[in-house]
Amino acid sequence: MTRLVRTPAGWAVDRDGKLLALGATLADLLALPLAEARARYEAASAPAEAGPARAPVDVQEVWAAGVTYQRSREGRREESGHAALYDHVYAAARPEIFFKATAGRVVGDGEPVGIRADSGWDVPEAELGLVVNAAGEVFGYTAGNDMSSRSIEGENPLYLPQAKVYARACALGPAIVPVWEAGPGPFPVAVRVERDGAVAWAAETSTARLARTPEDLVSWLTRALDFPAGWCCSPAPVRSRSVISRCVAVTW
Numbered sequence: 001m002t003r004l005v006r007t008p009a010g011w012a013v014d015r016d017g018k019l020l021a022l023g024a025t026l027a028d029l030l031a032l033p034l035a036e037a038r039a040r041y042e043a044a045s046a047p048a049e050a051g052p053a054r055a056p057v058d059v060q061e062v063w064a065a066g067v068t069y070q071r072s073r074e075g076r077r078e079e080s081g082h083a084a085l086y087d088h089v090y091a092a093a094r095p096e097i098f099f100k101a102t103a104g105r106v107v108g109d110g111e112p113v114g115i116r117a118d119s120g121w122d123v124p125e126a127e128l129g130l131v132v133n134a135a136g137e138v139f140g141y142t143a144g145n146d147m148s149s150r151s152i153e154g155e156n157p158l159y160l161p162q163a164k165v166y167a168r169a170c171a172l173g174p175a176i177v178p179v180w181e182a183g184p185g186p187f188p189v190a191v192r193v194e195r196d197g198a199v200a201w202a203a204e205t206s207t208a209r210l211a212r213t214p215e216d217l218v219s220w221l222t223r224a225l226d227f228p229a230g231w232c233c234s235p236a237p238v239r240s241r242s243v244i245s246r247c248v249a250v251t252w
Helices: 026-030 034-042 070-079 083-091 150-155 157-164 214-221
Strands: 002-007 010-015 018-021 061-066 096-101 125-132 138-146 170-172 188-195 198-206 231-234
Touching: 002 026, 026 034, 026 125, 096 157, 096 214, 125 188, 125 214, 138 214, 138 231, 150 157, 214 231
Parallel strands: 061 231
Antiparallel strands: 002 010, 010 018, 061 096, 125 138, 125 231, 138 170, 188 198
């Protein structure tokens, strides 16, 4: 198993614990067709300097898709007085897709996430993140945490940007697993909330329960937007009613 990681010294391929310098950025890889990106990835051979893993993005935007699970639809119905709206989004051909973060606002695994001071109910959402190239091909997968203010979104769905987009509200990492390493799926997605060393809440799901395929979500976002340096998308949440202060990433 190999993974793509970002260290303070740059991007590297983690091959069974041995770091090999990529000699390129993530943006460089995602500008290439998938086959060429794989060849460049697999050609990494020079030793790389080790260091703490950073969030696995450089200039990419992060987008997210909502109400992709039946459980997600039911949860949002419980939280707001707009049940019919979420029912419609779940069943409609057009998905809910929203902007989540710029690369500079993304935090890495183990870093503190943001909690809005003007919100009384904030939840982590564990995500399977898609890393997509400029041609709309899925290059790989990463783990993420889509921090959300349920009290703000529940008050009015038009407040979604304030509920979802704020400082340190998106956490990704610690690595990107290329599609050829991860296999075809489905993939498990899990979240665990720990307080004072004890597990306060835990849950898991599978991408087999997605109402929409990742490819379908990618096709909708790329209909009217260009991403020359690639982008990240998070379609698969597991939601908790508790608040966490650090990102706990799922790894393969």
